[in-house]
Amino acid sequence: MAVSVDLIDALxxxxxxxxxTYRELxxxxxxxxxxxxxxxxxxxMSLQRLEQICEVLDVGLAELSAEASRGRKAMAxxxxxxxxxxxxxxxxxxxxxxxxxxxxxxxxxxxxxxxxAQWTGLLVKLDRLGIIExxxxxxxxxxxxxxxxxxxxxxxxxxxxxxxxxxxxADPFDGEQDALLLLSGSLSIDxxxxxxxxxxxxxxxxxxxxxxDATLPAEDRVGVSLVLAQKPWLLQLFNPYRRSxxx
Numbered sequence: 520m521a522v523s524v525d526l527i528d529a530l531x532x533x534x535x536x537x538x539x540t541y542r543e544l545x546x547x548x549x550x551x552x553x554x555x556x557x558x559x560x561x562x563x564m565s566l567q568r569l570e571q572i573c574e575v576l577d578v579g580l581a582e583l584s585a586e587a588s589r590g591r592k593a594m595a596x597x598x599x600x601x602x603x604x605x606x607x608x609x610x611x612x613x614x615x616x617x618x619x620x621x622x623x624x625x626x627x628x629x630x631x632x633x634x635x636a637q638w639t640g641l642l643v644k645l646d647r648l649g650i651i652e653x654x655x656x657x658x659x660x661x662x663x664x665x666x667x668x669x670x671x672x673x674x675x676x677x678x679x680x681x682x683x684x685x686x687x688x689a690d691p692f693d694g695e696q697d698a699l700l701l702l703s704g705s706l707s708i709d710x711x712x713x714x715x716x717x718x719x720x721x722x723x724x725x726x727x728x729x730x731x732d733a734t735l736p737a738e739d740r741v742g743v744s745l746v747l748a749q750k751p752w753l754l755q756l757f758n759p760y761r762r763s764x765x766x
Contacts (some may be wrong), residue, residue, distance in 0.1 A: 526569065527562045529583050533576050536664070537730040547575045577621060577734040582654050594663045601648050602674040614641035618651055618659035620729070626737035687746065696741065703752075711749070718747045 534544065545555040548571050558564050564572075573583060597605075605612040617627055627638055639657055646653040652660045669675040692699035706714065725745055732740055753761075 524562045526583060527559065527564065530569070530572060530576075531559060533578055533583065537576060537733060538727045539576070539730070544572065544575065548572060575734070579654065579656075579658065582658065582660050595667050596670060597650065597663065597667070597675075599670065599673060601650055602670060604644075604648055606674045606678045608644075611641055611644055614638070614645060614659075615650060615661075618642070618645065619661050619663070620740070621733045622737055624657045630737065687744065696743070703754075711751075714749060718749065721745075722747060 534541075541555045541559070542552045545552040548555075548568075550558075558568070569583075570580070573580060605615060613631075624635070624638060627633060628635065633641075635657075642651065642653050642657060642659050645651040645659065649662065651662055654660050669679075691697075722745075
């Protein structure tokens with residue numbers, strides 16, 4: 520049985536979203552890279568092959584069908600109201616985090632104290648907010664891009680600065696999986712621009728690693744958070760020693 524062109528196009532979008540290359544896909548389904556490229560370029564594959572690729576991507580056929588019928592670009596940013604709803608309900612924020620990281624319902628039940636009804640209710644709220652699409656079997660499909668960014672000085676960024684930042688730095692960074700670099704110095708404007716580009720590259724690499732590991736079981740993954748920041752800044756404790764501009 521042949522697969523529709525729309526389904527194959529949706530499959531290509533899923534590959535891009537998870538940043539999975541044809542070469543990596545070929546290795547997982549035991550085909551040559553050339554054969555995989557040819558299959559996608561001709562938009563021709565069997566239903567059996569489609570199911571095999573969906574299994575690699577951890578995407579259900581119903582989810583893929585919904586993506587095919589929609590075909591819209593994923594959101595790169597949430598609205599002010601959407602962010603505020605997440606800030607107002609930490610459980611909702613957790614549900615989004617778990618959905619973005621492709622946690623299955625049985626994993627959620629095994630690691631967190633939600634009942635099935637409570638978990639379903641959170642997914643329904645995220646669906647009504649337009650952040651995810653609730654799929655059969657309580658699977659949530661994120662409508663955001665994998666590497667979406669919070670709004671500059673939006674509800675989530677303000678919440679992080681005023682509330683979460685203290686929590687993040689409360690404990691020492693002395694574990695095997697921890698890293699904290701406190702760097703300060705003077706750079707040219709061009710140097711500052713180059714540094715910002717490198718930080719953006721690190722963010723993209725982080726997104727790629729998230730996509731790569733998204734299909735692993737929950738027990739094989741560890742929640743990781745990065746804080747990447749730069750700004751022209753001088754410690755306030757230096758202020759008493761600076762000459763005034765007027766002087």
